[in-house]
Amino acid sequence: GIPGVGIQGLLTRHxxxxxxxSSQKSWAFLTQAASSVSxxxxxxxxxxxxxxxxxxxxxxxVLRSNQEPVAVMHAYADHSMFSHVITDxxxxxxxxxxxxxxxxxxxxxxxxxxxxVRLFQTDPPAGSAxxxxxELDLKTLGPDDxxxxxxxxxxxxxxxxxxxxxxx
Numbered sequence: 001g002i003p004g005v006g007i008q009g010l011l012t013r014h015x016x017x018x019x020x021x022s023s024q025k026s027w028a029f030l031t032q033a034a035s036s037v038s039x040x041x042x043x044x045x046x047x048x049x050x051x052x053x054x055x056x057x058x059x060x061x062v063l064r065s066n067q068e069p070v071a072v073m074h075a076y077a078d079h080s081m082f083s084h085v086i087t088d089x090x091x092x093x094x095x096x097x098x099x100x101x102x103x104x105x106x107x108x109x110x111x112x113x114x115x116x117v118r119l120f121q122t123d124p125p126a127g128s129a130x131x132x133x134x135e136l137d138l139k140t141l142g143p144d145d146x147x148x149x150x151x152x153x154x155x156x157x158x159x160x161x162x163x164x165x166x167x168x
Contacts, residue, residue, distance in 0.1 A: 004141035005148050009132035010121065011167060016148070026162070033150035039138045043112045046138070047073070050153045060097065062104050065154035071108035071119075072100045079113045094130040098122055107159045110152075115139045117152065125168055 002016060021027050036049040044054055044061070052063040052070070060074035074097045076082065082093055097109035101122045109120040109129075118135045138149055150156065156163040 002141075002145055002148065004137040004139070004145060006118075006133075006135035006137075008135075009127060010119070010124070010134045015166065020166070026166075027147060029155070029162070030147035030150040030153075033153040033155070034147045037138065037146070037149045039141075042114055043073075043075075043117055043138075046149070047152065050150070052154060057100070057104075059100060062106065063110075063154075063157075065158055068158060069104040069106040070154055070157045070159075071110050072097055072104055072106045073110040073112055073117075074100075075112050077113065079116045079118075081113075082111050082118060092130070094118075094120055094133075098129055107161075107164070108157045119152065119157075121164070121167065 001013060005016065007013060007016070033050060037046045047063055048054055052065060055062045055064060060072055062069050063071040063073060074093060076093070085091065086093055086096065093111050094109065097111060098120060101109045107122055109122060111118045116135060116137045118133050120129055120133050122129055124132050134151065136149060136151070141148060151163060155161055
């Protein structure tokens with residue numbers, strides 16, 4: 001595996017460790033984009049550094065690049081909350097963030113804690129959106145793996161962006 005990167009059906013370890021790194025153009029893009037990210041800052045600050053405008057909503061945040069809603073983020077104090085039922089109707093956090101993505105027209109849902117982020121594609125090419133994710137922990141990414149933090153950059157997450165192309 002890659003310390004600080006968790007994958008559940010969204011991409012493969014082989015793609016991340018071998019194919020992505022061997023593509024000079026892609027790895028150079030990620031390296032450059034990740035240079036603005038710091039493990040000493042929280043995810044909101046890092047998302048702004050990547051180029052997002054962060055707008056607060058009633059339940060979370062919409063991340064915009066230019067005017068486009070790219071992702072919706074819901075923040076939690078601890079990652080154990082990612083799997084807790086949080087409404088009387090039995091809703092899980094990923095279901096709520098994906099419903100809000102549909103409301104705003106965003107392609108990605110993000111659950112975040114101060115050190116970890118879990119990324120969901122709203123309309124994956126196969127399988128359930130809630131069962132497929134990529135998780136990043138900035139504090140445990142090594143220096144050689146820091147470019148993976150740029151998988152959250154607007155050029156990766158916007159509709160038709162790099163990450164969607166890599167998944168397909």
